Amino acid sequence: MDPSDRKQPDKPSTTDLEAPFPLKIDRKALITACAFGLVALAFFLFGIDKPPVRNFDEIVYVPAAQAVVDGILDMDPAEPPMGKLLVAAGINQAGDNPFGWRVSSAVCGALTLVAVFLWTHLLFGDYRASFFAALLTLLNNFLFVMSRTGMMDVFLVFFLFWSLVAYTAALTLDLSTPRRRILLCSSGFLLGLAGACKWNAVDTLAVLLGISFLLPGISKLLPVSPASSIARWAENLRRVKAPGLLFGLLVLPPVSYCLSFWVLFRCVHLSFDIHEFVRMNHAMWRYHVEASTAKTLMLAWYRWPFAASPMRFFSYLLGNPVVMWGGAAGIVFCFWRSWRLLGASEGFVVLLYASNLLQWAVTPTRVQLYYYYFPSAMFLSVALAVALRSLPRRLLGIRISLIVAVAAALVFLWCYPRMAHLDSPWDCALGCWE
Secondary structure, rough: OHHHHOOOOOOOOOOOOOOOOOOOHHHHHHHHHHOOOOHHHHHHOOOOOOOOOOOOHHHHHHHHHHHHHHHOOOOOOOOOOOOOOHHHHHHHOOOOOOOHHHHHHHHHHHHHHHHHHHHHHHOOOOOHHHHHHHHHHHHHHHHHHHHHOOOOHHHHHOOOOOOOHHHHHHHEEOOHHHHHHHHHHHHHHHHHHHHHOOOOHHHHHHHHHHHHHHHHHHHHHHHOOOOHHHHHHHHHHHHHHHHHHHHHHHHHHHHHHHHHHHHHHHHHHOOOOOHHHHHHHHHHHHHHHHHOHHHOOOOOOHHHHHHOOOOOOOOOOOOOHHHHHHHHHHHHHHHHHHHOOOOOOHHHHHHHHHHHHHHHOOOOOOOOEEEEEHHHHHOOHHHHHHHOOOOOOOOOEHHHHHHHHHHHHHHHHHHHHHHHOOOOHHHHHOOOHH
């Protein structure tokens, strides 16, 4: 063996948790991802017509979607039109009823679960970790509640995660340079659609831009081997080159964002009007800056990770504590690994979680509600799945991952009757939150 090939004792290994290279998504992973999506869709659709009246912020978004169906330009100033167009598609196909209001959310929620599995697999190349991350995401309460409500957040997360799938595939798969560029362009296009659901997508775009333009330079300064994930990602980004990155991540997001308004104008039988486009966006900015709500409904952003009381006025929403708090420990582990061992995949998870949470420290709005934690919470199951890989597989002869999964499932079942709006006496079959 060449002495240069020997592992240096003073440099920590960066490969024991990283995805193999070249990475491929095999048939087993694809079938599993699709199975998760089908199971989730059936689960989300069961009893989705409850409550039979508009739930929480559906009172704002459903009328806007109904106006689109009726060919009327009557958008509320709360959010851009993409999510409301998807709600309108559900109403158009399934009727102006609770099922029609929410069916698009259920479909996008199920597809989000597929994206979580694929994204985890692309990052770490580990079937077990991908399976476990998707399972915990299904049980984390957030995805269940948001996928059964005609609100904008599930559409935001749907486009975000599929954007991450495309971006990560461009960095990790063994592809030609043109295909990498296509994937990066797809990622940027999907991010623009995410922003057309809620402006909160901008922080994820900032993370991707930072990685794309800073990682190639940073990798040259770090003591990493050519086989490490940081070196591989940096090299793949260099192959795409700056013009491709600029087009995919700076040009296409605004294009797809504007496209959602063009579709809206077409749906209401109007030509695209740049003045009306500017007016609508200015109205949204003023709305978010000036809007307020009852203080009893709000919860400061820094308290979201530690919340222990449900949103009684919104399907008793509370993140599954097993996933929320275990995932927080997983985020700490991923941060340690990315800092000490230069793990690019773990660092990516930490950056996305932190950016989606910390944005609320600087977002110019006076309204902060617990369900805004939804995008950040989706990364906790991935972090927990990754952290568990570093622990012994068994405790007293039982798999630790099985213990965590069973605990998460039991908590979810305890929450289920209230989240699903079951009728009495089933709403308190497993106990009530009083």
